[in-house]
Amino acid sequence: MKIDWQGVFPAITTKLKVDETLDPEAIRTGLERLIASGVGGVVMMGMVGENASLTPDEKRTVLRIAVQTVAGRVPVVAGVAETNTANAMLFARDAEQIGVSGLMLFPALTYKSDARETVAFYRSVARASGLPIMMYNNPRGYGVDLTPALLAELAEEPTLVCIKEETYDTTRVTDIYGRFGDRFTVFCGVDDLVLESIALGVSGWVSGMANALPVESVKLFDLAKQGDFPAARELYRALIDLYHLDTHVKLVQYIKLAEHVTAGFAETVRAPRLPLIGEERERTLAIINKTIQTLQTLSL
Incomplete structure (x- = not known):
């Protein structure tokens, strides 16, 4: 499926059972809920999807579930x-064979490459498959920055088409x-900078909290893209405390x-992550519940 790189692309959570094994039925149900909410695409196994905590077989299983469930309705x-580069190239080829729309x-991970190494890495993976690629640029999280100077070196690679900023x-x-x-x-890659980024012209948004509030997130994006910034600001202010949680470790x-x-x-x-407990959980729940209550007062 050709990707129309615009709209809200939730970074999907990987649903797990209590024993930390994959929960295929919950993954399918979650995808159906998001598609029904009007998302433009789905991103499987981003940071939010706990990619680095999954085994190679689990990653490929998640992709198969997603491709079969979505069935071409939106890009996967x-x-x-x-x-390392070799494993990234192998995974790109396997993902293409499974039938995803893009990467x-x-x-x-784990190594902070210099400029030459970064360009070589992205170039090698770009040439490993025919899939279009969104480059993930999060220097705060991974210590590597795809600066405009590096993008200039990568511009000759036709499959490198998008950047998650x-x-x-x-x-x-x-x-x-x-x-x-x-x-x-x-694409905007930070929930609490999405309205500002849309004003500057981004085409899409990879969102974490859209998992929780997909209808409202799609509405926010659509209002802003349509130029209705007064309504978008009102909705954004109702969501902002929840969106701030997307930037935390x-x-x-x-x-x-x-x-x-x-x-x-x-x-x-998946461990070493552990579910929230005690005061931290209660504080987070308070933000979630307050957001839901505030949204109920708005005319969406």
Whole structure:
């Protein structure tokens, strides 16, 4: 399926049973819920999907479930998060064979590559399959920054078509468009910078908290893209405390707890992550519940 790189692409949580094994039925149910909410695509096994905590077989199983469940209704994008170039290339080829629509490519994990190494890594994986690729740029999380200078070196690779911009610096959006025009599609990768990023021209949004509140997240994106910023600001202000949780080191636990409250899915995470307990859980629940209550006062 060809990807129309626009709209809300939730970074899907990987649903797990209490024993931390995959829960295929919950994965299917979650995907159906998001598609019914109007998302533009789904990203399987991003950071929120606990990619690095899954075995190679589990990753491929998740992709098969997603491709079979979605059945071409929206694009399925597979996260590629490996520790070395060879494994990333292998996974890209396997994902293509499974039938995903595209890839979201992390920098090689655990090693902070320099500029030359970063370009070589992205170039090698780009040539491993024919799938279109969203480059994941999160220097705060992974220590590697796909600067405009590096993008210029990668612009000759036709499969590198999109960048998930997560530097937490919205000026980067304008810098990319100013230097490259429409060569790269830019997605927002930070929930609490989405309205600002849309104002600067991003085409899409990889969202964590859209798992919990997909209808409201799609509505926010659509209002902003239509230029109705007064209504978008009102909705954004109602959501912002919840969206702030997407930028924390425990974002997976926060998102799964929010998804548990709004949709009933299990909070289970894969160790070394542990479910929230005590005051931390209660504080997070208070933010979730307050957000839900505030949304009920709005005319969406």
